[in-house]
Amino acid sequence: MQKLVIEGGNRLSGELNIQGAKNSALPLLAACILADGETMLHNCPRLSDVYAACRILGSLGCECKADVNDITVKALSPCGCCVPDELMREMRSSIVFLGAVLGRVGECSLSFPGGCELGPRPIDMHLAALRKMGAEITERYGLLHCVCKSGLRGADINLGFPSVGATENVMLAAVRARGVTRILNAAREPEITDLAQFLKCCGARITGEGSGAVTVEGVEKLHGCEYSVMPDRIAAATMMSAAAVTGGELELIGARASDLGAVIPVFEEMGCRIYTYSDRLYISRRGQLSAVSLIRTMPYPGFPTDAQAPVMAALATACGTSMIVENIFENRYRHVDELARMGASIKAEGKVAVIDGVPRLYGAKVRAMDLRGGAALAVAALGAEGITEISDIKYIDRGYESLESQLRALGAKARRESF
Numbered sequence: 001m002q003k004l005v006i007e008g009g010n011r012l013s014g015e016l017n018i019q020g021a022k023n024s025a026l027p028l029l030a031a032c033i034l035a036d037g038e039t040m041l042h043n044c045p046r047l048s049d050v051y052a053a054c055r056i057l058g059s060l061g062c063e064c065k066a067d068v069n070d071i072t073v074k075a076l077s078p079c080g081c082c083v084p085d086e087l088m089r090e091m092r093s094s095i096v097f098l099g100a101v102l103g104r105v106g107e108c109s110l111s112f113p114g115g116c117e118l119g120p121r122p123i124d125m126h127l128a129a130l131r132k133m134g135a136e137i138t139e140r141y142g143l144l145h146c147v148c149k150s151g152l153r154g155a156d157i158n159l160g161f162p163s164v165g166a167t168e169n170v171m172l173a174a175v176r177a178r179g180v181t182r183i184l185n186a187a188r189e190p191e192i193t194d195l196a197q198f199l200k201c202c203g204a205r206i207t208g209e210g211s212g213a214v215t216v217e218g219v220e221k222l223h224g225c226e227y228s229v230m231p232d233r234i235a236a237a238t239m240m241s242a243a244a245v246t247g248g249e250l251e252l253i254g255a256r257a258s259d260l261g262a263v264i265p266v267f268e269e270m271g272c273r274i275y276t277y278s279d280r281l282y283i284s285r286r287g288q289l290s291a292v293s294l295i296r297t298m299p300y301p302g303f304p305t306d307a308q309a310p311v312m313a314a315l316a317t318a319c320g321t322s323m324i325v326e327n328i329f330e331n332r333y334r335h336v337d338e339l340a341r342m343g344a345s346i347k348a349e350g351k352v353a354v355i356d357g358v359p360r361l362y363g364a365k366v367r368a369m370d371l372r373g374g375a376a377l378a379v380a381a382l383g384a385e386g387i388t389e390i391s392d393i394k395y396i397d398r399g400y401e402s403l404e405s406q407l408r409a410l411g412a413k414a415r416r417e418s419f
Contacts, residue, residue: 003419007387010251010382011385013030015252016409018254020227022398023189027096028227029073029360031100034199035223041245043229046069055087056083081108095169096169109145109146123165125166126169129155130173134152152178154213170291172181175222179218182214183213183216185211186208186212188212188299190300198225233263234250236306236312239252240263241310245383247286250283255278266278289318290318291321293322297327298328299317307331308324312346313335313339316358317383322354323352326353335372341364368393372399374396387413
């Protein structure tokens, strides 16, 4: 087992290249199975979830080769339709393989996905949409078997909630279906746009991505291409939190202001100076952090739920009282008790968390309970007095590429230890 050891009190400064987006790389890797031939993805983050996705592709008959941040996928003739249970359990995003495999092979068997325990995240919308497109789906003992003997057909899909995963699954199933699929109340996240742009590079016909009404005209075949994964907006928000909590000064190369429209005003209200450019973002903090009156997590373009925990860690030492309302997941405050071990004053009940800023946090032994909660503990540790040890960093490794190396490059004292 491994842990992160962070000695707080060091001001972060310098430049950092923002990694490729985890939440985009995973559906792009799933989409590779739809394209005949070879596909190369550039700027793929080196994450445990990405490696798990590659193992799933391998189990389905594809060839995957990783070279630093480039991944090559050969999907000449995928022969598998069953995703092993142990791979499905590694990550929640594995469900996105359902639409892709069904669209290419016409059949798919898998178990319900795993990942961080953030409360119920039902896949009912995914299954209802695929059934409307002609799939026959049976569920038994936690296993799903999907088959479409005559091929998928286009349909009008009206999602009850703008679910990112459901939108991705329908898009992946629709690109090689017969006819036209219209997705209403589709998710508008930048990762959806990235997936659409990738599929169009492979020969798909998609319009309306990012608007909430996506239209997919099915084509007979897709071909491989070269494509670069978008920068990770959540990693950027995490580093902005690290700059805020340490009184730092960072230039985040690749961070796109257009993806952070709901995040930037929060940091400005906290007292940070932010300057945005076409290919980077600059953030600095002088003086005491100020509390933020209210943050509500919402689907894009609202404040992202994945940024909530790192921002909360920064607010733990802000002057005044801040409030966060979590509207996406039921169980997204699991990091609160761990922050309390470090001296934070946070009261969480239901959807609401109230953060009373304290003068300082203190190093402690804490445990990452999920991916973004683990990142929050790292942010808190950077601004705390003394040494913090964070265990269960397997969660952090799911979404951050060697986080300790990134922090050290900016002046932090951070290391990974085995125990």
